[in-house]
Amino acid sequence: MERFTFHVLSFALLAGLLPAAAALPILPLNEVKPGQVGECKTVFSGTKIESFRFRVEGIGWDHIGPGRHVIWCRMLDDPSGAMVVAAGMSGSPCTVDGKLVGALAYGWEFNKDAKFGVQPIESMLEVTKDFGQVLKKPGGAPGAKNKSRSAIWSMAALKSPVTALFRAPPETEVPIPIQIGRLHPLVGDRLLSDWKKAGLFPMQVPSGTARKLIKTELVPGAAAAGVLARGDFTAAATGTLTWRDGDRILAFGHPFTNRGEVEIPLANSEIISIVSSYARSFKMANLGEIVGTISKDRMSAVAGTVGPKPAMIPMTLKMRYPKAAREHRFEFINDRNFAPLIYLTAVADFMAQTMEQSPEATVRIRGRIEVKNFPDVKIDRIFSGENFAWLFDLVFDCNQEINALYNNEVQDFEVESVELEVDVEPVYRAYTIEQVEAYPAEVKPGGTVEGWVTLRRPREPDRRVPFKLNMPEEVRSGSLEIQVLDARGADKIEDRALGFSPIPPASGEELIGILNDRHEPGRLYFFVVQSTPGLILQNERLSSLPGSIRDQLNDNQARTEIKPIQNALILKESKEIGAKVQGSGKIKIKIRS
Numbered sequence: 001m002e003r004f005t006f007h008v009l010s011f012a013l014l015a016g017l018l019p020a021a022a023a024l025p026i027l028p029l030n031e032v033k034p035g036q037v038g039e040c041k042t043v044f045s046g047t048k049i050e051s052f053r054f055r056v057e058g059i060g061w062d063h064i065g066p067g068r069h070v071i072w073c074r075m076l077d078d079p080s081g082a083m084v085v086a087a088g089m090s091g092s093p094c095t096v097d098g099k100l101v102g103a104l105a106y107g108w109e110f111n112k113d114a115k116f117g118v119q120p121i122e123s124m125l126e127v128t129k130d131f132g133q134v135l136k137k138p139g140g141a142p143g144a145k146n147k148s149r150s151a152i153w154s155m156a157a158l159k160s161p162v163t164a165l166f167r168a169p170p171e172t173e174v175p176i177p178i179q180i181g182r183l184h185p186l187v188g189d190r191l192l193s194d195w196k197k198a199g200l201f202p203m204q205v206p207s208g209t210a211r212k213l214i215k216t217e218l219v220p221g222a223a224a225a226g227v228l229a230r231g232d233f234t235a236a237a238t239g240t241l242t243w244r245d246g247d248r249i250l251a252f253g254h255p256f257t258n259r260g261e262v263e264i265p266l267a268n269s270e271i272i273s274i275v276s277s278y279a280r281s282f283k284m285a286n287l288g289e290i291v292g293t294i295s296k297d298r299m300s301a302v303a304g305t306v307g308p309k310p311a312m313i314p315m316t317l318k319m320r321y322p323k324a325a326r327e328h329r330f331e332f333i334n335d336r337n338f339a340p341l342i343y344l345t346a347v348a349d350f351m352a353q354t355m356e357q358s359p360e361a362t363v364r365i366r367g368r369i370e371v372k373n374f375p376d377v378k379i380d381r382i383f384s385g386e387n388f389a390w391l392f393d394l395v396f397d398c399n400q401e402i403n404a405l406y407n408n409e410v411q412d413f414e415v416e417s418v419e420l421e422v423d424v425e426p427v428y429r430a431y432t433i434e435q436v437e438a439y440p441a442e443v444k445p446g447g448t449v450e451g452w453v454t455l456r457r458p459r460e461p462d463r464r465v466p467f468k469l470n471m472p473e474e475v476r477s478g479s480l481e482i483q484v485l486d487a488r489g490a491d492k493i494e495d496r497a498l499g500f501s502p503i504p505p506a507s508g509e510e511l512i513g514i515l516n517d518r519h520e521p522g523r524l525y526f527f528v529v530q531s532t533p534g535l536i537l538q539n540e541r542l543s544s545l546p547g548s549i550r551d552q553l554n555d556n557q558a559r560t561e562i563k564p565i566q567n568a569l570i571l572k573e574s575k576e577i578g579a580k581v582q583g584s585g586k587i588k589i590k591i592r593s
Contacts, residue, residue, distance in 0.1 A: 006040075024220075024243075027099035029120045032071055034058045038096035040075075040104055041221030042089050042240050043271045043283075045480065047214060049221035050079045054094065058329040060117070068123060068299070070106055075114035082276040085116045088283030091240035091252040091301075094118050095507060103242040103301070105253030119253035124301040125243065127250065178228065180235050184352035186388055190395055191345050214270050214288035218306055220244060223269040223285060226256050226294050226302065228338050230267075230287055230312075231330025233346040238269045238285040247305045249292070256297050263310040264294040264302075264333065313339065315418040317350055322425065326354060343418070344399040351422070352391055358426035361390045362579065364522070367420035369401060371413050374508060377401050377515050379420065382522035384580040386428045400500075401515050411508030431455035431463060433524075433583035436484045440591045446473040449589060453484050453524060455581070465525060471579035472525070475570055476530065477593045481586055483527040487519035489584045493527055494519075521580050528571035 036056040041049050053076040060070040073094070075083060085107040092104040103124060106117025178195065218224055218241050228235040243250040249266075256264070268291055272284040292306040311329040319326045328350050332342040355361055362384040369377040379401060383390040405413045438451030448470050455463040469482070485488075487499060495502055499518035505511035519525065 008185075024093075024095065024098070025235065026121050027096050027101050029059070029069060029071070029122060032056060032059065032096070032101060036074070036096050038073075038094055038101060040092050040094045041563070042104070043221065043223045044080045044093035044274055045271055047216040047222070047248055048271050049219070052078050054116075056096070059198070063117075064106075065299070069120060070420065071102060071118040073116055073118055075116065078114070078441075079211060080274050082274060082281070083114045084272050084274065084276045084281040085114055086281035086283055088238050088271070088274075088285065089116075089240060089551065090254060091224070091242045093240075093242045096581070100243065101241070103253030104248075118544075119300050121243065121309050124250050127296050127298045127301045127303045128248070153201070161499055171199045172194040178235055178237050180345075180459075183349050186391055187348045187352050187395070190392075191283050191341075191348065191429065194341060195345075203344045214268050214286075216268055216270075216288070218244065218249065218266075218268055218291060223271055223283075224249075224251050225267045225269045225285070225287055227265040227267050227287065227290060227312075227333065229330055229332040229342050229346065230290075232328040233330045233332075233342075233349065235332075235342060236267065236269075236285075236287045238271075238283060238287075239588070242301065247292075247307050248303070249306060250301045250303050251294075254301070255299055256302050258299065259297050259337075262294060263335070264297070264304075265290045265312060266292040266294050266304050266306070266311055297592055310334070313415050313417060315343070315346070315420075317347065317420045317422065319350070319354060319422045319424060321354075339406055339415070340399045340403040344395065345348045345584075347398055347420070348391065348395050351394060351424075355391075355424065355426070359388050360386050360426060360428040362425045362427060362429040363390055363394065364423040364578075365398065366422075367418065367419050369405065370416040371405065371512070372416050374413065374512050375516070377405065377512060380520055380522070382580050383577075384428055384430050384522070390428075403516060404500075404511065405418060408505070408511055410505055410511060413508065429457070430580035430582060431457050431577065433484055433486065433581065433585045434462065436585035436587045438482055438587050438589060440589075441593050443471055444591060445471060445475045445477075445591060447471050449482070451482075451587070453585065455577075465524065465575065465577065467524075467573075469526060469571060469573065471591065472570060475591050477591050478530060479590055480528055480530050480570065481588050483529065483586045485525045485527065486581045487523065487525070488523045488582075490519040490525040490527070493529075521582075522577055523574045524577055524581055526571070526573045526575070527569065530570050 001256045012207060013229060034056050038054055038056070039051045040054055041051050044050050054073040057072040057078055060072055062068065071094075073086065074287045078084070084102070089104050094101045100121050102118040102120040104116050105119040107115070108203045183192070187343060216222060220241055220243060222241050224240055224241040225239070226237045228237075230236065237256055239252040241249055241251045242253060268288040270288060272286060274283050290309050292304055293308055293310050294302045294304040296303040309335055313334050314331045315329070319328070328346075330346065332339060332346070351363065362382065365381045365383075367379045369379070371377060379396065383393045383397075385393060402415070402418070405415060432455065433453060434456040435454040436451065437454075438449050440449070443449055444548055448467070448468060450468050453465045453467065455465060457463065471480075483493065485493065491497070491499055496519065499520070501514045501517070505514055
């Protein structure tokens with residue numbers, strides 16, 4: 001990467017590349033000397049920008065990497081009286097003799113001295129240059145074919161391909177805290193590690209979205225935030241604005257996500273207070289209105305514009321209890337890496353916080369994910385368990401659909417909204433399949449078999465669920481087996497994983513179809529099968545094939561999606577139970593022409 005060396009004349013050249021109304025002149029790095037005293041601006045409380053003095057200790061050449069230098073400084077005074085360098089100060093503009101040197105960006109945990117590192121403004125201005133997108137979106141154009149079509153494809157395997165590329169922040173980097181507020185301990189213990197694996201710095205501190213308009217302009221020294229979610233669930237990274245020229249801005253002095261080209265909402269903020277800590281001091285903040293977009297996120301700063309705002313995804317979650325109701329509304333970033341994680345964290349926390357006194361629960365979630373130019377993705381799920389097992393099941397499962405929409409290989413979907421309705425009962429409600437009975441024992445093709453399934457529940461009377469199955473006219477004579485299964489058993493008989501087809505989708509339409517066809521734990525599944533060899537070819541069951549045809553297909557080495565089967569599926573039906581179902585049962589009947 002080209003290394004910049006600035007002097008007085010070269011600044012005139014730089015000024016020719018930028019709009020004429022630059023707010024402050026720049027002090028080149030080669031004119032920064034130990035002992036110089038300067039001024040740093042930031043917000044300690046509310047929206048008022050205040051200053052503290054600092055002294056330059058020296059230049060750290062290549063301290064952050066090749067060609068990445070740091071100006072090391074010491075804080076000389078502090079309007080708050082705490083004399084701390086706090087998370088949230090990142091980006092605070094530092095000047096010497098009225099000229100911009102750079103942004104406060106580096107420090108340490110457990111620091112006994114109020115020392116910090118300044119990111120030189122020359123390095124920050126490099127961010128505004130176009131180096132190309134660091135990471136490309138997954139998927140392809142509408143209708144793109146997935147060439148891999150691996151036989152082990154499943155929703156569980158759909159993880160973000162860039163998670164491993166996020167870097168953990170260096171220990172010298174003053175973090176930009178993702179202020180989430182206090183999560184329920186069961187949710188925080190399980191999910192905060194996922195945020196940290198993404199290179200983020202989640203802090204459970206008092207924070208949220210302001211309930212009134214924050215009347216402040218984004219100018220150097222003002223509190224600025226990158227927004228991941230806002231509303232009843234808030235996740236935002238509050239730092240400080242460093243530089244503004246017209247509508248263009250630079251902030252933070254180091255990366256937020258380090259992902260190159262991004263579309264992260266930019267908001268103003270108000271600071272409640274600075275919390276002084278021996279480990280890591282930080283600013284408590286309330287998030288204001290979205291006023292622009294962070295469009296570049298690189299090693300030395302984030303850059304963006306004030307004005308145009310990226311679209312966010314509105315989400316509504318309505319919860320009904322036996323004697324009360326509650327509604328949550330928020331919106332979250334339309335980003336493939338963050339959207340599934342935010343969705344999961346918010347839903348799990350809403351549930352855990354309102355059910356914290358009910359370790360036993362049955363939770364029914366119904367809803368839809370609206371997808372532009374595609375059918376809605378339907379959600380219909382039951383979770384039930386004791387000792388908060390229902391919550392662990394919900395955390396494991398509830399974001400499978402939205403994760404698949406964002407992290408797949410065939411389509412770039414645009415999620416437009418999410419609506420969920422949740423019915424909650426503070427009891428453990430689950431049935432076990434105890435017995436299956438059917439009559440008559442013999443039936444002709446096209447005839448009807450009736451019966452019932454006995455369901456057992458601890459400490460409750462048995463429940464009998466009737467069923468009626470109409471045999472197809474074309475069914476062959478011989479023995480049939482009626483299998484009554486829970487969702488897991490239905491998955492097994494159809495070789496599914498987590499309720500979804502294991503065969504990779506070849507288009508966006510096919511993926512939506514797979515998402516809307518999963519086996520649900522609140523239903524009984526009836527499979528009528530007949531012993532006859534066949535094949536699964538390209539996700540289609542071909543039963544009752546002549547031996548010569550099977551041999552020919554099996555011998556064709558060009559075909560990679562063939563799987564032998566021993567049972568022909570004659571009929572499949574399901575029945576809503578309204579509670580979690582587990583176990584299986586079966587009974588045999590005969591077809592006689």
